[in-house]
Amino acid sequence: MPITIKQIAKKANVSIATVSRALSGDSKVREDTKKLVLKIAKQLNYNPNILARNFVKGKSNIIGLVLPDISDEYFSEIIRSIDDTSYLNGYYTMVMSSHENRSLTESINTMMNSGIVGGFILLIPFINSEIKKALNSGSVPFVLISGDDDIGDFDVVTTDNYQSAFRMVEFLVVKGYKKIAHISGPPDNNDASLRKKGFLNACSKYKIDVKKSWLAKGNFTMESGEKACSKLLNEKEKPDVIFAANDMMALGCYKAIHSIGLKIPVDIAITGFDDILISEYANPSLTTIRVDTDRIGKVAAERLIEKMNGSINKTIQKKEIASQLVIRSSC
Amino acid sequence: MPITIKQIAKKANVSIATVSRALSGDSKVREDTKKLVLKIAKQLNYNPNILARNFVKGKSNIIGLVLPDISDEYFSEIIRSIDDTSYLNGYYTMVMSSHENRSLTESINTMMNSGIVGGFILLIPFINSEIKKALNSGSVPFVLISGDDDIGDFDVVTTDNYQSAFRMVEFLVVKGYKKIAHISGPPDNNDASLRKKGFLNACSKYKIDVKKSWLAKGNFTMESGEKACSKLLNEKEKPDVIFAANDMMALGCYKAIHSIGLKIPVDIAITGFDDILISEYANPSLTTIRVDTDRIGKVAAERLIEKMNGSINKTIQKKEIASQLVIRSSC
DNA sequence: ATATATAATGTAAACGTTTACATTGCTGTT
DNA sequence: AACAGCAATGTAAACGTTTACATTATATAT
Structure with missing residues (x-):
């Protein structure tokens, strides 16, 4: 019972082809017929059947x-x-x-x-x-x-995972950090590996010596971040900043750090990646990278x-x- | 060029009607014709044109x-x-x-x-x-x-906004809280007003005296929660718990409270509503209500x-x- | 006024599927 | 062997739209 072009055609005394053309607008239809058709269509509250249209158009x-x-x-x-x-x-x-x-x-x-x-x-x-x-x-x-x-x-x-990670390191270097650790994401995850790569190449460019033990592994979860961070904190030479491959792990670091009474960023600094909602409101608020979704x-x-x-x-x-x-x- | 039932029909030496019936499965088709049709369909990698089907079915x-x-x-x-x-x-x-x-x-x-x-x-x-x-x-x-x-x-x-808010108050009462404040959401928001109603009715049932000044107004944003909380903290008689109508405002309370050096829940307790992702990881983690989305x-x-x-x-x-x-x- | 070009409109087919109705084939009963 | 009854299959229309092609109306040029 929805209105079809047939009914419009009847009421306007034209053929359905003319109605179709008037409605689609692009073909040659006389101005006044077009107006008439449009008026009637509006009056009847016509809406084209999209399924029919797609079907006949074959797309x-x-x-x-x-x-x-x-x-x-x-x-x-x-x-x-x-x-x-x-x-x-x-x-x-x-x-x-x-x-x-x-x-x-x-x-x-x-x-x-x-x-x-x-x-x-x-x-x-x-x-x-x-x-x-x-x-x-x-x-x-x-x-x-x-x-x-x-x-x-x-x-x-x-x-731009790679570029952004690279720039994050640059930023940290400018800030004066020398001992930079990284917590990476799942090995089969493209974002994760590109971020790691960006980190490594930037470190190499700026002559930051990355100890093997400072390359921690995570899986993007808060828990994995917490665990990785704890491990880093137990190293005899601690990093002065941890760059986590995503915010969730960065916030896991917060937990590990706070739990042993240390302060961010005084005792150790943290940065993340993603700028999830929570990061802005974390304490302290997290330095991170916002993806322009x-x-x-x-x-x-x-x-x-x-x-x-x-x-x-x-x-x-x-x-x-x-x-x-x-x-x-x-x- | 996608495969249609016509091509299947031709290959199987049956009519398109039989093909249609065999594929839809519900009509009476001889078992071996059905098998044949299905086999050919599979072999040709046939996929029904959903647009056509919807169109002809009128739905x-x-x-x-x-x-x-x-x-x-x-x-x-x-x-x-x-x-x-x-x-x-x-x-x-x-x-x-x-x-x-x-x-x-x-x-x-x-x-x-x-x-x-x-x-x-x-x-x-x-x-x-x-x-x-x-x-x-x-x-x-x-x-x-x-x-x-x-x-x-x-x-x-x-x-169940109303019920849940009601139960939250019950929970707080059982916990021993007597001075309960509420930060409500936007006045034209149904969730907000039902939560407030649940709060008020529960207070009334449990004979909790709700001071007028403890009914703060917010608009579901963190900022509004922070502001409302600051106001509550400046009252000469402070509440011992604030029930915010959503988590974002509850976290705004966190900010206001931490900024003046008070501790949650020792100095003042907070509860929220929604259980957004961040709430579990807030410090301290937020008591709230999880909606079963x-x-x-x-x-x-x-x-x-x-x-x-x-x-x-x-x-x-x-x-x-x-x-x-x-x-x-x-x- | 006539011929011609072009604009406007109409006619009808087409798209892929389902389905009412028609036809054929088969089974069992007599 | 004839027929009823039903199962299996076929035929063709239908759905709403677009569009190639055909036709008609209008404008322009002579």
Whole structure:
């Protein structure tokens, strides 16, 4: 019982083709017929059947968004950012979380083959050959959002993990720190390894001697940060600052440090990476790196829409979104 | 160029109707034809065109999810939970954020009239007559997720704001606190007013004398909590515990208290509401109330799917999801 | 006024699937 | 062997929109 162009056509005494043209606006329709059709459409509260439109056009104006198997505080920001951008360009956003019941490849296959989306964005913490294969199996355009752009011949939007970690070290060096420790993230995580690499290369550039025992291992959890920090504090030569590969581990360091009565940043300084909500309010507030999630979503969506429109640029594009050093009181 | 049932039909030497029936499984098709069709479908890597299916069936298996104009850390959990439930029932999830560019009513109208979704869930912090009107304007089923179930004749899933606030006070009373202050949230926010109501009624039941000056006003931000707390600390008769209507304000209290050198919970105790990520890691960890977002999403999605399937229960359902008191070190 | 070009509109097919209805094939009963 | 009854399959229409192509109306040039 929703209004269709047929009813408009009848009421306006024109053919459905004219109605369609008047509504889509781009074809040649006489000004007054167009006005009439628009008026009647409005009057009847007509809304185009999007499913029918997508179906007949053979392409969908729905953008798929594949989320990985983890809950992350910044996902809702990315989702919102992508949805905003999509909306402004006349697209809708469909989410698809991967989890125990639905694997990532299954999600990709649905995106590729069901026709339900015209393109998709994949939030992907790591890549493997199975995923690559799935991504190469179809012709639906997509863009990746990842921590690493070295993941094959795909369009990808990344954070500048390496650069930011590098700059963090530079900042610490300028501040006068000499003994810098690092707590790294999971070894199979791209963000983690790039941050570590940035750390190491910066240290090497600025002639900071990194003791092996100062390269602690964590897994991005607060607990692992706490544990790693305790270990560092037990070294006979203690670092004077710890650069954790993410904020959660940095806050774990807070715990370890406070528990033995030391003070940040007086006794030891801490820095993190991510600028999660809590970091601003921690005591002391945490110096860290803010990822521009808003921009990441926007850039990814814009690039995807470009591809969906079949516009010019066919070459693979790697876009790195700059993060920002957020200087607070922890160092 | 995606595979269609036509190609399967040709290859299997049957009509497209038989293919359709074999694939949908529910009609009477001979066992061996069914097997043959399924085999060929698999072999050709057939995926049904969902747009076409939805279109011809006149209904969509996409569930819309309308998000309000705020970024909230628990949204990604709700989104995930809804998507999980949808997926398990054969549905997809489409998000639609409301914001400056797209009003809430506009989102509702799209959901109602474009045919793109078969039903939708509305995350809604408050309701007004314009929204009510929009909701009453169509025939697409929907479910609300709100802080208050007293928002008209709609299916709604709520948190038990009132009950939980009530129980928080009970808990504080049992703990021996006598002078309880409250920092309320925005006056037009349902969650906020129900929490305040629960607080007041519990105080009244347990004969807790609530001084007028102990009813501070905030707006859910950390700053407002800090300010309200400072004011409370300047009263000649200070409360011995402050129950903030949300965690952010509770953490604002932390700031105010620490800044003048007092200790929590020794000098004054604090409790919150929401159990945001940061609360567990605050110092001291915050006693608060955890909203079961996972369950909220699941229940809302299940109820919506029930309605979309046109199953039995047509009467309005108000479902209140129980929250959990999380006892930590701040009181 | 006529011919021509072009603008406006109409006609009808197409998209992939489901499904009401029609037809065919098979089984068992007499 | 004839027929009923039902199971299996086929035929074709339908869904709402767009769009290639056909037709008609209008404007322009002669």
